[in-house]
Amino acid sequence: MSDIISVLVVDDSALIRQLLTTILERDPDIHVVGTAPDAHKARELIKKLNPDVLTLDIEMPKMNGIEFLKKIMSLRPMPVLMVSSLTQAGADITFQALEIGAVDFVAKPQNDIQSSLEDMSEELISKVKIAAQARIKPYDADTFASIAPIDQKTHCISNRELIVMGASTGGVEALRCVLQALPADMPPILIVQHMPKQFTANFARRLDQLCQVTVVEAQDGMTVERGHVYIAPGDAHLTLEKAADGYHCCVADSGKVCGHMPSVDVLFASVVKLAADKTVAVMLSGMGKDGAEAMFQLKSNGAYTIGQDEKSCVVYGMPKAAFEKGAIDLQLDLKDIAGELVKQCCAPS
Incomplete structure (x- = not known):
């Protein structure tokens, strides 16, 4: 790839194509x-222009974005940034796209499109640049179905009674891979995934359908329970609080930290x-x-810490920063993280 990132914009709306082009070329x-x-014209231009990144609309004539994405990721894997609506249906399809191999998504506004896209121009440019650096893997239809829960021959009782996780680009699919493999009787899990507020409830709902653990979007005051996963809302920080009856979720809007709300730093x-000494991070x-x-x-206060390794990351940024700071006890391939969590949190039966 040259220093200049070449982008192909695919959208059935001429206005959207024009606006995206204007914003990106700034x-x-x-x-x-x-x-x-449409997909037919896009396929011709991909062959002709060999772009570094594709922005792809979901709803298009002739072939929808999901079907086209499957073909791209099977035959010519490349970084794809989805342009998705903010509706619940749009969110569900977006998660399908991330499972197929899209790097990330931007939420397409439904009203006042020109002004709204202008407001999100910084996010759009940033995500295109991140996508250009991403590790792309071919789509395998069998991969999604192949994740089975770890056979629970253990009792999940140990001195590690809490799990916290942080993720951003590439994290949606990474979280699914980890959580789907976990048995139901795990310690409570609190998660920050950088994601717009319109998507976190749908993300939690989708994971809940796929996993043995119960997955919910965290709400302020929720009691933290075993076998449950709490996803930080997309417009607030998630923190842990202790009361007489145990741990609770605290959800509050207190401004961005490290450029994000929710922030992994705030939760951790x-x-x-x-x-700390009872936690796996x-x-x-x-x-x-x-x-x-x-x-x-x-880690300095007794937590056991795990980082996703470089070769299995879509973007090796946050795990790398933590590793270079000396914050990681063990780096693992994504497929091995769930097993390590069970090992740390569950005693042999």
Whole structure:
């Protein structure tokens, strides 16, 4: 790839194609080499122009974005950034796209499109640049179905009574791979995944359908229970609080930290004060350094810490930052993380 990131914009709306092109080309490191209104034209331009990144609409004529994405990721894997609506149906399809291999998504506004896209121009440019650096793997239809829960020949009782996880780009699929493999009787799991507020409830709902553990979007005051996973809402920080009857979720809007809300650093830091030596912390795929500092504090105070390794990350940013800071006890391939969690948190039967 050259220093300039070449982008092909695929959307059935001429207005969207024009707006995306204008926004992206404001950055001197990005060049939109072409646009296409449908999958047929996009396929021709991919062969002709060999772009570094594809922005792809979900709803298109002739062949929808999901079917086209499957063909791309099977025959010519490349970084794809989905452009998705904010509706529940749009969210569900977006998660399908991430499972197939899309790097990330931007939420397409439904009203006042021009002004709304302008407001999210920084996010769009950033995500295109991240996508250009991502590790892309071919789509395998059998991969999704192949994740089976770990055979629970253990009782999940040990001195490790809490799991916390942080993730960003590439984390949606990484979290599914880890959580889907876990047995039902795990310690409570608190998660920060960088994601817009319109998507976190749908993300929790989708994981809940796939996993043996119960997955919910965290709400303020929720009691933290075994066998449950709590996803931070997309517009607030999630922290852990202790009361007489046990641990609770605290959900609050207190401004961005490390450029994010929710922030991994905020969640991890809250655990340092309360239960570091009883915690396993996990850092999954993502761009940036969010969580590295607080993960180091967790490790320094007795937590066991795991980082996703470089070769299995879509973006080896957050795990790398934590590793280089000395915050990681063990780096593992994504497929091995669930097994390590069971090993750390469950005693032999």
